[in-house]
Amino acid sequence: MPENHRFHLAIGSRFENIELVQVVLNDSLERLGMDGEARHWVDIAVREAVANAIKHGNQQDPGKKVQVEAELVGQDLVIRVEDEGEGFDPGRLQDPLAPENLLKPNGRGIFYMKSFMDEIHYDPRPGGGTVVTLRKRLASPEAGSAERQETQA
């Protein structure tokens, strides 16, 4: 990601700060040429990651920070969200589509992230906490242009 698209934010653990992340992320994705529809779903996935970091990771302790970092790795947009919580075991997640869970009010955040991104994974954060990494493959204008040139030739 060119320097002006890359960002790193550290926010206090308050839900209203999710809007700040959204503004910075949206601006960055717009500069990358991502259309409004694609930006919406990345925004939703990142909202879920940050909300989980604030709620389940940092237990809404405003003194604890959530770090949000975005960069371009090859053709992948990679976003990392770190909290300072007690850690997280993804193996304990319930399937929100199971009939017995369908009418539960919560438990859909990670399902959202998986639905709207190409890849997500969790790692322990050095020094405590969790890092969730979200990856989204971007359409490659260079590849499209090369294909068009080949077709013309």
Next chain:
Amino acid sequence: MKVSVRQREGVTVLDIEGKITIGSGDLELRNAVQQAVNDGAKNLLINLGKVTTLDSSGVGELVSSYTTATSRGAKLKLVNLPPKVQDVLTITQLITVFDVYDTEDEAIASF
């Protein structure tokens, strides 16, 4: 998020505008539905036409609203789903749970 409540032909219509997301709109929706049910509403219609963002907490609040209404003997239906809201309810399979209508007239007539 803004919630406006109006009555139409015996139906309590809740017009929602903006984001239904964690910390911004999720509690307002819950409170509005709770209030309507406490006031004796038996037919509730949530108009989502002006909803821009629905995160998993917002979905959770729609589910809570539905279960609250149903457990109190009221009916709760949805109308005017923007495509992004429809997508979310489809992937979460909640589209099969909610009674969803394209137009308010159809929804009102269904109660």
